[in-house]
Amino acid sequence: MSAEETGRVEAFSDGVFAIAMTLLVLDMKVPRDLAQGQTLAQALAGQWPTYLAFVTSYATILIMWVNHHRLFTHIGRWDDRLLFANGLLLLGIVLVPFPTALVAEYLGRAGQTTAALVYNGTFIVIALCFNLVWKSASTNDRLLRADRNPDAVRHITDSYRYGPLFYVVALVVGFVSVTASLVVNCALAVYFALPSRTAAVIGHAGKAHQLPASHQGQARPSDRPPG
Amino acid sequence: MSAEETGRVEAFSDGVFAIAMTLLVLDMKVPRDLAQGQTLAQALAGQWPTYLAFVTSYATILIMWVNHHRLFTHIGRWDDRLLFANGLLLLGIVLVPFPTALVAEYLGRAGQTTAALVYNGTFIVIALCFNLVWKSASTNDRLLRADRNPDAVRHITDSYRYGPLFYVVALVVGFVSVTASLVVNCALAVYFALPSRTAAVIGHAGKAHQLPASHQGQARPSDRPPG
Amino acid sequence: MSAEETGRVEAFSDGVFAIAMTLLVLDMKVPRDLAQGQTLAQALAGQWPTYLAFVTSYATILIMWVNHHRLFTHIGRWDDRLLFANGLLLLGIVLVPFPTALVAEYLGRAGQTTAALVYNGTFIVIALCFNLVWKSASTNDRLLRADRNPDAVRHITDSYRYGPLFYVVALVVGFVSVTASLVVNCALAVYFALPSRTAAVIGHAGKAHQLPASHQGQARPSDRPPG
């Protein structure tokens, strides 16, 4: 059962993630018409909402890619249901540059609450889609690898259950302060970046020191030489 | 006979599909100059043709990718004829963002019938190109895998025969109502998303319960452990 | 000696080819401000130089990808020299959307000869880079696969020798007629699309009927089952 089985789904998804992340830079515009007496440095500094939105969206897509990568470490086969769940997830990823540009444009102006609503709404939908992908693969272990780590699988199921709720919190915060909402999003990115390792420590407790240094090694023990 | 043989054709095609899907977002413009008394929410809601065109095109390209993926499950080798048929197909895919932007701009205004004509015409051409790719591979089983499923191959041949006709129907509907034409396109996307599984059930009837859960498993029985 | 050895160079190149081809669509602008009494159909028809330039550039990049694919069928290893020759080639590919937009903008107007000069100049440089890549791999068979087909290798060496010259012809034609120059480019695309098969027939003459149906099969006889 080789890693190739879901290879093309992963490669296609990687392409979409990579392009969505890279297209974010297109919203960083070079200031062209400087106001009287304004320096380029001032004009660039005045674009800080663009940079904040860029970094938040980049970090979020990156962590989503990392999580996608993690999920597919455990998924060994595909069927139509997985392909469409994954396609719906990628629709959310592809959309990210739009709400990012919206927030960058309206942060600090009338309309910023609407912009934050659309921004956080997109991430709620993406979090729901991650659940859809994981359910389509893990229900009754339908498409999981034979040599998966059951603790890691259970941990993913647990942590995904509450993912969309956390993004709802970010959305509600957005009604009070849009900047605070972006900060909550960054915090969520950090949270979703950490759980797998933390979980491994908590879930395996006494065995933690025996865990191999790499997840990949953990997932495919049979491929590795004893040393 | 490894999956690598057509690996680079698939990887290149995946890249084109992924980029075309992702570039669709570039046509979703942030409303910048709000009219007097207009809120951002109203401005965003007023862009609904853009969202409808985006979702229709995204869904159509996604299903086309799924079908491309399905075809190449059965194709084991390549030659120049396949490369050029595939290149022509990708030309159609690459074009999709243009008619999509056209429909989004002209829906509900003078010129919308022309826009729908170009939009549906593009999909007819793509459906014809899918036939070209499949014929170049399946005529006399030229480039098919030795371990292909003959029923699945026959089913693809049958369902592709009428594909372009269905898109002609969508085009004709476009003369009456452009919105209805987009809906027909969405319905066609669903139709092309379903056939393979439905066909498996119909074609194998009594054997359906023995089918493995995944298509991939179906395509490469020899790679799989008995359990 | 697996196909993986140059796998990452090929994957990276595929990405660049795929993106350059897809970005071409960004120059196909939706007509937004129709002149008084002008229909959308007329406005679209008036953009024919854009479509001609798009199709020519797409076809040229596609055929260059096919040729790149062919070259790397014979190349089994990489070193720094190959990586940089390939990087220079990709620089040419990445540039293609710029002269394409130039020709589309200036065809039929003052400046069209300059535009054609830049357009054809780009393709001359790309043809020279193809020679550089092939030389860096084939000189003394440095990086070629052990199981390469010597006739196919010799044929590539022969046909590449004159490639840049042909593009010089297209450039010279451009001084007389820019449209004719684009047609010559299309003809060159067809010429570079054909040679390998034609050569196989000519070079192998009496053995032609024994050639396997696929090039890939030709390149890796040892991977294939006898049937």
Add this chain to the structure above:
Amino acid sequence: MSAEETGRVEAFSDGVFAIAMTLLVLDMKVPRDLAQGQTLAQALAGQWPTYLAFVTSYATILIMWVNHHRLFTHIGRWDDRLLFANGLLLLGIVLVPFPTALVAEYLGRAGQTTAALVYNGTFIVIALCFNLVWKSASTNDRLLRADRNPDAVRHITDSYRYGPLFYVVALVVGFVSVTASLVVNCALAVYFALPSRTAAVIGHAGKAHQLPASHQGQARPSDRPPG
């Protein structure tokens, strides 16, 4: 221990490098409104800062890709720390089109020192991220391949130590002359393109003639036939 283990990280990174390189072309604008009496050739020639910035950025990203490729020849496993270090590195790569456009716009005008500062600052950050990636993999040989070349590993560690410093020099030069700063960047690109081979010659001295022609061959001796 197959090359697949870090395959998806490499494929994802390749996608980001390829897209960032290709997006650079979007800043090369077709001159549309020629001044009275100005030819297209003059208008194109007047855009030389754009071409200089394009070529410098392309060459820099290309060499960074080559170095990324080199690093991962020695890296055989991944963990979360490597994924995030690599994600931070790619953030720098994704940003490159922005400072490139900035330099192209402001070279020779007020604001050019600020533009050069941002441009060189980006490359300092990228050089620091390369150190981060390499440290996360090479500290205690955590994620390195068992069959790595220790001399090559040591050489990378040595040459990366001073990388960020060199880019600080380019930044300082930018305060005196922005064009000179771009030239220093080009020189640095050449420097980072060379070291591995030079190092092989210096580090192995008497053994240099025995080195295989390809790095890949060097990295995976066990995959290669004796001849």
